[in-house]
Amino acid sequence: MATTHEIQVQRREDEGKGASRRLRHAGNVPAIVYGGDLKPVSITLSHNDVWLASQHDWFYSSILSLSLNGDVQKVLLRDMQRHPFKQQIMHLDFQRVNDKEAIRTAVPLHFLNQDSSPAGKAADVVVTHELNEVVVECLPGDLPEFIEIDLAELAVGDVIHLSQLKLPKGVEIPELKLGKEHDVAVVTAKHGRVEAEPEAEGEASAEVPATKASKDEE
Incomplete structure (x- = not known):
């Protein structure tokens, strides 16, 4: 049976790049939950909680339980956007799952x-x-x-x-x-690749270049 992991989230009303920047400055991560019979919902999560979770395999491959004031929705992580050089998670996409659907x-x-x-x-x-x-x-x-x-x-x-x-x-x-x-x-x-053995010192070459041979004949 799959192991579930609960993560606390909050609903967010503000949209847009400005609102997302303010959330990040406050130590949070903007995210969205979509799929199933419900409308997409914008949420926010603690960056520290998400960062710690992201260090484990289960965050990427397990059923996650997003808890919003006791309302729990089962989801899968579908996308994660990271900052190009900072240790910062910029945005997350979660997809709702149905226990009866593969x-x-x-x-x-x-x-x-x-x-x-x-x-x-x-x-x-x-x-x-x-x-x-x-x-x-x-x-x-x-x-x-x-x-x-x-x-x-x-x-x-x-x-x-x-x-x-x-x-x-x-x-x-x-x-x-x-x-x-x-x-x-x-x-x-x-x-592994076996390197060719070097020629023994003083061993004559099997072939003599034409230019060398012509000089010897002079």
Whole structure:
């Protein structure tokens, strides 16, 4: 079952860039909630609360409960605008979810036991995470915060594809319905590049350039 996280919000009446700037100067983040049968609503959140939440995977892939004076709406984060160089969140978009309607969203991948695997222990092997997240489809109540991939048995030459991921009950990867060519690699374990050995000192070249040969014949 999906874990929900409650965040306190306030409704805002003022609109426009000026009002948003005032909110940010006061330590808040303007946001909007849309979707479902209700009209879009403009809200504001504490920047400190949002910033702390944004450091966790669950903020991006879990069902969030926005609480407005006890009125709770379940939502997903759909967009986040950050300041280009300051550690500041500028705006958030939330989409309402219905417990009975399937949603489609990206969830992070967590890789376990890589260092203790045969491939992880080998000095000349490179383990590559081709994907760090995957788009899933499920009911809101089945949404996982992340999907674990156990690499304990990963050996040299192994490739783990999307179809090999162990998904929670009720969760699907819609990409796999589009054909075998969409069953892309998630993890690969390959030998690193082997550099060519330098020529032994004093070893004669196999070929002599024509210009050199002509001078020798003079």
